[in-house]
Amino acid sequence: MNPFSPSDSIRSWGGVLKAPHHVARPGWRSELSRLVLSGRQQGYRLLACGLRRSYGDSGLNPHEGLIDMTGLDRMITLDPATRRIRVEAGASFDAILQVIVRQGLFLPVTPGTRFVTVGGAIANDVHGKNHHRHGTIGRWVRRLGLLRSDGLELDLAPDDPSGLFQATIGGLGLTGVITWAEIELMPIASAMMDVENIPFGKLDEFFTLAADSEDAFDYTVSWIDCLSGGERLGRGIFTRGNHAGTGSILPDRGNTLLTMPVNLPGLAMNRYSISAFNALYVWNGRRKSGTARTGLHPFFYPLDSIGRWNRMYGRNGMYQYQSVVPAAVQKEATHDMLKAISASGQGSFLAVLKTFGDVASPGLLSFPAPGTTLALDFPNRGDVTLKLMGRLDAIVREAGGRLYPAKDGRMSAAMFQAGYPAWQEFAKYVDAGFSSHFWKRVSQI
Amino acid sequence: MRLIVLGATSSIAAATARLYAADGATILLVGRDQDRLEQTAADLAIRGAERVETALCDLAAPQDAQRQFSDFSARIGGVDHVLLAYGILGDQADAERNLAAAEDILRVNFNSATAWALAAANLLERQGRGSLVVIGSVAGDRGRRANFIYGAAKAGLAALMEGIAHRFADKGPRAVLIKPGPTVTPMTEGMNRSGALWASPEQVAQIVYRRAFRGGPVAYAPGFWRIIMLVIRNLPSFIFNRMEI
The missing domain is CATH 3.40.462 (Vanillyl-alcohol Oxidase; Chain A, domain 3)
Structure with missing residues (x-):
């Protein structure tokens, strides 16, 4: 059966652009390779997506293939002694926090919402309120799996001589599908x-x-x-x-008080x-x-208290x-x-x-x-x-x-290229079987 | 809390098992793909399960379900909750011509499930407590051309679970049938999943978990399907048979 289903209106978090995609939602890592090959055979260029918190078009790939990774959200290993957690790329920061906080561990870097996937966080190399201390999440990734459009999965570490690891961190999903990642956590004395x-x-x-x-x-x-x-x-x-330094180590319960219904x-x-x-x-x-x-939630994730808050901005x-x-x-x-x-x-x-x-x-x-x-x-x-x-x-x-x-x-290609002088170097690592609306827009010369 | 999951690699089952894991349950995962069972087990252990075991078994072909089920129960030192969550949608068009395929749909979704449900019911009745939750489908509420063989199996399961709930009425254990609407799982791969009627496995799991502890013998998931199916069941045939649904 064709794993890609038509879906006529995928929107990103900002909600400005709405476009049809062919969406596949794999449930097991062992299916990914076949899925990527199937998408390529059908002529789609691919893009993995997670919880779709990217605001604009970096997470959209209109009329092409989208691999929804949220079904690949398993925890693989957790070693409190070395503070390493290995998870599938679709695991959310929310799910990880529910597991690690009670063990006296915390994410070394977290953005302003915990409803992001690990794969998405790496692909955007997210930062948080502690950037001046810890830098971006990419500095804490110890290993990751990257599936390329030829169906082969690579195991990459920060010392990867090919440069593909550095291209994948912040690489907007264009170097392939991040399948799993191992992250070093930080110790905390209380929640x-x-x-x-x-x-x-x-x-x-x-x-x-x-x-x-x-x-x-x-x-x-x-x-x-x-x-x-x-x-x-x-x-x-x-x-x-x-x-x-002191206080309860029990994590906050979800702080989502209400969800914008429309x-x-x-x-x-x-x-x-x-x-x-x-x-x-x-x-x-x-x-x-x-x-x-x-608690942790009111400090790090105040906006998560309103589910789908982006709906406050209306249809436009x-x-x-x-x-x-x-x-x-x-x-x-x-x-x-x-x-x-x-x-x-x-x-x-x-x-x-x-x-x-x-x-x-x-x-x-x-x-x-x-x-x-x-x-x-x-x-x-x-x-x-x-x-x-x-x-x-x-x-x-x-x-x-x-x-x-x-x-x-909406930024112009010139604006992007001026801001990111390494973009042409990056372009060499882009997998030709992958694309996004954003990349098509800003990589034009 | 000790849970046995029959068909543990189904998305709804795995999502439900996570809710038990977060509460520190001991869980036995039964299915026929060892690698997937182990991946699921590792996930549940990290999410807080006290202990997770796996058992390899082709549930669609029970040999001696009563004995096999007792073995499952013994593996984790007894059982409190049982979740039966495996099933296949099958290919309706093919099954209408190829009767062996039709029988397969019935055998997996109804015959074998009946054996496991009865085996579990007997054990729960003996111990006078516990809960048996089976995943049915809204497709069992009224036969329609798109999937009535699958629907017939699920309708059979509905009557079976009503009967078990009736039998349990004054004996302690609970029996519940959950009827999910269309859910984003591998079973519905390839379908157009746009629209507000589609639910996630996590949404369904919340209802499965809640209903394992309290409530009546039938639950729709999400709950709005109760209203929709009430209407659909009561449509006169001369209207229903003209509808493309």
């Missing part, structure tokens, strides 16, 4: 976090706080209000934290509602400023925009970006600012670089939204920065 929230009034204060916090805090991040201009430009709340009307996210939200958030942040002890979806600009020009560039956003009146509901440390990223296409990253999301209003992002592109490019492919659904 609690000691957290401090510090409201700040303008951008300069953010940079001072960030510089002062990096030595004493494992995790730093801040939220900023990007609708307020003038005096209040760049006001926000700086959050820093450490794993607590798309909200597109108008729900407007400058007034976002402005009101931001005012409330600032007020709440001031109220809660100071130190507190919280939203764009994410995440940039990094080099440390030397980070103050000016970030200031200019916030000014452009505030002037446009197109607020971002979730605006996150963080300084990256200088821990080198292992992948050829890894996003993080020393400097400051700004993550924004914009309701899709068509041209005006694209124009604003175009203005931001100009600032980022001028600063010598780049954008995060996992968040992108």
Whole structure:
């Protein structure tokens, strides 16, 4: 039987693009090789996907083959002594946390949602609030399985002389299917976090706080209000934290309180509602400023408390925009970006600012670089939204920065190629049997 | 808690076993592919199962189900819950012409399942407690041209489980039939899975697990299928027979 089923409307997390795919959902690793060959024989170029949290088109492969890896989500081995866990690529961070936290272990790097697969995390070389300490997840991958379109599975380690390991870390699934991975975990003494929230009034204060916090805090991040201009430009709340030395080791139960049942009307996210939200958030942040002890979920995964939160942006979806600009020009560039956003009146509901440390990223296409990253999301209003992002592109490019492919659904090929000088080197490792909408778009010369 | 899973490499069974594993259960996985049983066992052990054993057995061809089932039970020191989750969809078009294929569908989904269900029921009745959960299908609620041979086997299973539940009524153990709607499992590979009616094995597993402990003898999974099938069962033939479903 043909393992690929037609599926007419696969959307990514941002929801802007919707396209038909031929989808296969294997249940066993032993089926993968045959599956890849079958897809190739039917003329599909392939792409593996996981929980589909990529916002734009890096996880889409319209009219081609998609291998849904979420059925390959088994734990393979866990050795608490060496702190290594080996799992199938479709295993989620959520499932891993349910197993490891009670053993006094934690993921060395985690993004802002735990509903990502290990394969997806590696393919996007994700980072977290502790980038200044631990770098990206790719630095913690000890081995991985990679299935190429010829049906052969390779066992790769960081010292792989062919360079394929470095291409696969952050390689957006284009070097083949990541089938399993072994990750080194970090020890924790409790499942609690000691957290401090510090409201700040303008951008300069953010940079001072960030510089002062990096030595004493494992995790730093801040939220900023990007609708307020003038005096209040760049006001926000700086959050820093450490794993607590004492306290319960039992993991949090799921924190998903409610799930958006349907798309909200597109108008729900407007400058007034976002402005009101931001005012409330600032007020709440001031109220809660100071130190507190919280669980892991509220600290690492606040947004996971609303299932399918992307539906708040309605049928037209939203764009994410995440940039990094080099440390030397980070103050000016970030200031200019916030000014452009505030002037446009197109607020971002979730605006996150963080300084990256200088821990080198292992992948050829890894996003993080020393400097400051700004993550924004914009309701899709068509041209005006694209124009604003175009203005931001100009600032980022001028600063010598780049954008995060996992968040992108529209950057120009020139913008991508300027930001990722190693892209042509990377292209040599792309398996000709694989493709994505993103790659077709940005690899054009 | 000690669980025996008959057909342990099915996606619904494996997803259900994970819920037991998270509660520290002892689990025996029965199936006919040793490699897959072992992969499943390793996963469940890491997810918190107290102990996981595997038993290789072609469930579609029981030799002496009563004795074999007693052996299963002895392997993990007795049994509290039994989940019967194997089955095949078969190829309806082929089975209508090729009667051996039709008999295969019945033999796997009904005859052999009956042997195992009765063997389990006898043991649970003797010990006066425990729970037997069998995976049926909404296809058993009304025969339709797309899959009525499979549906007939599942309808038979429904009557069997009703009877066992009736027999258990004043004796302690529980007997439950779960009727999943279309689920994203290897059984439905190749079908167009777009649309809101498709469920994941994890969604079905939640219901299987919950119903092993409490509730009536029949459960649809997800629950909305109860309403849909109520309508479909009650459609007059002159309407139903004109529908392309």
